[in-house]
Amino acid sequence: MIEISSAAYQDKIIELLNNLNKDGIQFSYKEKKGINLYFETNAGDLEKASSLAKSAIKNQPWGSVLYFRVSPVK
Amino acid sequence: MNALVAWLEKFFLPLASKIGGQKHLIALRDAFIGTLPATMAGSVAVMLNAILRDLPPQFIDGYDGTTIPVIKQIITINGYVWNGTLAIAGLIFVFSWGYNIAKAYGVNELSGGIVSTAASIAGITFSFTGGIKLKGLNLDPATIEAINKAGWAATPKEITATGWGWLPLNNLDANFFFTAMIIGFIATMIYVKLMLKDITIKLPDSVPPAISKAFASIIPATAALYVVAIFYWLFSLMVPDMTFLQWMQKTIAEPLLGLSQGFGAVVLTALFVQLFWFFGIHGPNVLAPILESVFGVAQLQNVNLFQKGGADLVISEGYNWVRGSFDAYAWFGGSGGTLVLILAILLFSKRKDYLTVGKLSVGPGIFNINEPIMFGLPIVLNPIMFIPFLLAPVVSVSIGYFATIWGLVNPVSQQVVWVTPPFLMSFLATGGDWRAPIVTLVAMVVSFLIWVPFVMAANKMDPSLGEEAEK
Numbered sequence: 001m002i003e004i005s006s007a008a009y010q011d012k013i014i015e016l017l018n019n020l021n022k023d024g025i026q027f028s029y030k031e032k033k034g035i036n037l038y039f040e041t042n043a044g045d046l047e048k049a050s051s052l053a054k055s056a057i058k059n060q061p062w063g064s065v066l067y068f069r070v071s072p073v074k
Numbered sequence: 075m076n077a078l079v080a081w082l083e084k085f086f087l088p089l090a091s092k093i094g095g096q097k098h099l100i101a102l103r104d105a106f107i108g109t110l111p112a113t114m115a116g117s118v119a120v121m122l123n124a125i126l127r128d129l130p131p132q133f134i135d136g137y138d139g140t141t142i143p144v145i146k147q148i149i150t151i152n153g154y155v156w157n158g159t160l161a162i163a164g165l166i167f168v169f170s171w172g173y174n175i176a177k178a179y180g181v182n183e184l185s186g187g188i189v190s191t192a193a194s195i196a197g198i199t200f201s202f203t204g205g206i207k208l209k210g211l212n213l214d215p216a217t218i219e220a221i222n223k224a225g226w227a228a229t230p231k232e233i234t235a236t237g238w239g240w241l242p243l244n245n246l247d248a249n250f251f252f253t254a255m256i257i258g259f260i261a262t263m264i265y266v267k268l269m270l271k272d273i274t275i276k277l278p279d280s281v282p283p284a285i286s287k288a289f290a291s292i293i294p295a296t297a298a299l300y301v302v303a304i305f306y307w308l309f310s311l312m313v314p315d316m317t318f319l320q321w322m323q324k325t326i327a328e329p330l331l332g333l334s335q336g337f338g339a340v341v342l343t344a345l346f347v348q349l350f351w352f353f354g355i356h357g358p359n360v361l362a363p364i365l366e367s368v369f370g371v372a373q374l375q376n377v378n379l380f381q382k383g384g385a386d387l388v389i390s391e392g393y394n395w396v397r398g399s400f401d402a403y404a405w406f407g408g409s410g411g412t413l414v415l416i417l418a419i420l421l422f423s424k425r426k427d428y429l430t431v432g433k434l435s436v437g438p439g440i441f442n443i444n445e446p447i448m449f450g451l452p453i454v455l456n457p458i459m460f461i462p463f464l465l466a467p468v469v470s471v472s473i474g475y476f477a478t479i480w481g482l483v484n485p486v487s488q489q490v491v492w493v494t495p496p497f498l499m500s501f502l503a504t505g506g507d508w509r510a511p512i513v514t515l516v517a518m519v520v521s522f523l524i525w526v527p528f529v530m531a532a533n534k535m536d537p538s539l540g541e542e543a544e545k
Contacts, residue, residue: 005449007354008087035354035452062087065094067356069449 001030002050004037004057006068013037013057013068020056025049038073046072082353090350094360101174102255103362106370108170109163113374116159117489119152120381121502124488128384129506156381161243163374164250168194171254172262181269185291186262192295193261193302194254197309197318198245205234245319248374252327253319255367261298268294331375331393334368337475340395343369344404344471348464351409354454358409369397373489380487385505388487394478398486401442402503402510403474403517404467406496408444411466413496414522416447418529425533441493458532466524470517477513484510 004013010032017027017039025048027039043049054070057063093099127139127149139145159166172190176183213221213230221228226235268274274290281289309318316324333339343364350357358365373396379387407413416439419432431450438446453459477483484507490499496518500510 005452005454007455008083035449035455061095062091064100065090065355065360067351067354067448067454069445 001073002027002039002041002046002053002070003073004039004053004068004070005035006037006057006066007035008066009062010035010037012060012062016056016060017053020053022052022056025052027053046074086353087355090355090360094356097178098175098259099363101178102171103359103366104174104177105167105171106362106366108174109166112159112166113163113489114491116156116161116163117377119155120160120377121488121490121505123149123152124380124384124505128380132506132508160247160374160378160381162246163248163378164254165191165195165246167251168254168258171258175259175262176266179266179270181266182287182291185288185295186265189265189291189295189298190254190258190262193299194250194257195241196299196303197253197257197306198241199317200240201236201238202240202242203234203236205232207232245317247378248371249323249327250319251367251371251374252330253322256322257302257318261302264298264301265291265294268297273297327371330368331372334364334372335394337472340399340471340475341468344400344467345464347400347409348467351448352454352460352463365397365400369395369400372396373398373486376485376487377489380505385484385487385507388485388505389481392485392487394485395475396486398488398490398503399474399478400471401490401492402486402500403477403514404470405442406470406499406514406518407439408442408448409467410444410448410453410463411470411518411521412444412447412453413439413442414466414518415453415462415525415529418522418525422526422529423533428529428532440495442496442499443493458528458535462525462528466521469524470521473517473520474513477516482509483507483513 004017006013014029014037018029020027025041025043027041027049030038030040032038039053041049043052050070050072057066057068057070126145130137130139139149169187169191171187173183173187175190176186211231211233213228213233218228218230221233225237226233228234269291273293275292277286277289306318309321313321343361347357347361347365350360372393376388376392376396379392404411407416412435416432416435419428420436423429423432428451431447435444435447435450438444448454451459453463474483478485484504486500486503487505488503490503494502496514497511500514501508504510
């Protein structure tokens, strides 16, 4: 599982990651706690999955100014 | 809070995203960032000279680093580094600027950098004029003849020296930035548009890519440079006494930099950075055009003044508030001055969750990394943290600002890496002024007093408030 802390554009982040499929890595939205969003992932390497999610968000037109954090949840 | 966030997402965030995602502003931000290898190397050289040459005399009577053989050589080496970096910071920037604009449009970046540099340099004067006019000067005819023969002009009372083939350094350093931003932009955009319209020389596929790429850029680059050259020519007809760079300095750069020195401008900038952070937007990214192209340029001016004449020259001719002043006096532990919040939590919080996050945040906080506390506490979108998160940095900025303009501390004149711990940061940033860490300490104590009541108030709140899971 990975955790994404973001105050803004949470719906867009959920939609983006639910539809993301890169190098066989996929994400599925699990729950939201305050500013934290939790996603299940099929990736064995959570660091790689976190980095993939982070770059996917940053590459969005709305993502370049977003202040957010992505971290693996072990 | 949810309604506020929804409102922000609908009206405010799209605007912030537009500013932050605007390709020219991103190119401008990246152009400044791109110069960092040079400007940081130059700053290290200036700082080493500050430590070896300018700092010791404050504590050791009669110290003169330039008379100590080893130190004298190190100062000379640092001078070479400065020559190739901060002395020509504007020149380095203008290449980076053109390169990043071309990159944003997906055309040959190298040619973009070259066009931007060539177009901006084209307007710089290659000649110099100087002279001597002394009371009591009375040159004999033979001397006058010799001086006139050498190409200068002399009368019995005056010598006027002129020359051609010089690039004045004060046209290539921080003074160059505003001209470079405008001319570099116009020239590179002409080049980019012609490239995109495919008005290029096409060579057969058998020609190596490096050659065909360079050839493809010839027509767009030539057109861009001619447009700019015609502009310079028209400008010289309308304003014969000044180059475009001198005119830009006088009419735009100096007034703009002067405006940035007002208390209102400094406080508003600090306030907006905090506001953006609080609502989950990367403040310095959105405000990079102001932080880097105004306060950043002022900082480079100060660094160069320090290299030329030490802290005294910065005080007399430099800027009081520059990019690094925010880091030195307000953003200790990261934006928001969160290092003192961590301390307040460790001393006054009774909440287990706060104490856990506080302990985890100490290490990164010392190096001004505050993501753990910003998202762990969290501070972002946490109503109880809104007031101190905005107020503490504004008060800290005010303390640093007035301490500087009242002459209680030297202006920031060095570029210091942002992960430098707080007291060391302000000490180094001011070129080794021992009073700077004291100003930082005062700002920290006041910030601490602002944070404490809110940390104590949080003790009375339910830790699980707003944390309920939503599927």
